[in-house]
Amino acid sequence: MSKRNGESSDPLRALPGVDLVLQSPAAAPWLERLPRERVTDLVREAIGDLRESLIADASQTPEDPLRAVAARVDTLVQSLSDSSLRPVINASGVILHTNLGRAPLGQPAVEAVRSIAGGYCNLEYDVEQGRRGRRDVHCGSLLERLLGAPALVVNNNAAAIFLVLHELARDGEVIVSRGELVEIGDGFRIPDILEASQARLREVGSTNRTNLDDYRDALGERTRALLRIHPSNFKQVGFTGRPAIEQLVALAKSASLPLIEDLGSGCLTDHLAEGIEGEPPVARSIKAGVSLVTFSGDKLLGGPQAGIIAGDAGLVARVRRNPLFRALRVGKLTVAALEATLRSYVAGREDEIPALRLMRAPANVLRSRAHRLAQRLAEHGISGCSVVDGESLLGGGSTPMQRVPSPLVAVEGRPGQTAAHLESGLRSHDPAVVARIEKNRVLLDLRTVPEAQEDELVAAVIHATRPRQTGA
């Protein structure tokens, strides 16, 4: 909305030159953060962007072109100098939130990463012998102790399944129940992994029922393995059925074929498995005779992103020799975090693992924290906050159906403010707060908010309920 002279002058002539922008007061903070050549490039880019938008639509000529360019450079400078990956406050109550990085690491794992990250380490060096070692050793013996079988660590569970299938079944067929051909999320589908591994999928049974004979009837010359998948992120109810794992083990043994089980979550303890409906502990599958199991390191296990392959020693060694192992192996930071997490299990100190601790956080503690938060918000003039009964979710593509009762703080915001507006205001705070909306109220679940973040959470709610919010 400009045409300042009322005349149809060339709008491109209103564009500031590079030097003019660089000499404007707006440039000082840019030059503090980035070298002059980089800033010059960004200024050029910003002027170029404005030029293009003017060519496309001259009526968009800004009132103050210099300011418009400076604002664009501000954004560019910020995107280059501020961290893109940054902490958020997870007030959603989803304990294993895939979009929020899944399991938070425990203190020992954080310390381990800190001590390793900045320097050299014995990742693949045998210090005693003074020669090359193997990166497998650091987590291998701990996993073997916990699972009762040799194990291998790769980048994530998708990589684990891929590698196992590529090694054991790439020239043949894998038998899978139709009821288990799941999409885990973000487009990750088991059939796609199979295809990428060059194994052919042989679907058996129906969506809701598959019996042992369905598997037996599909056995043939080209069968290389049976694959069982824990359908972790959905639940079938009603007329459903599938063979017990022991039955599949017996069938696979009689056909001299490996049985592979994708467990999804790495549930390492029996008592934890008891508390979670339908969650099979890893050791149980191994004890039952499954040839190879695969599971994630950052779901119920509570460690870093990783995929673990465990089971029959000969098969683990075969998978280890597959040339693609090299492409899927983990780095030293993952080894450090996973080793420390596994040590917490070995030592029986599961409370060091945040995912497990959060799941078991006592309701009375959460309730008094919730009341305290509601009261603090009220003291800041934010009315209409109340403590309501709700649920936290285990989440994380592991067992999202699993709910844990949890007291929540319902925030109504200022009069007339919609829940959606309040929620987006919480996200625009730094650090951003991720909350849930239910029945047109914003709900804050303190189960996933460490006490140390409560002050920031209060500040974020104040920010989000302020009458005149700036920004989009």
Ligand SMILES: *Cc1c(COP(=O)(O)O)cnc(C)c1O
């Ligand atoms: C989560 C999940 C995966 C994928 O694991 P990532 O570690 O995210 O690669 C595969 N299979 C099942 C059953 C899962 O639940």
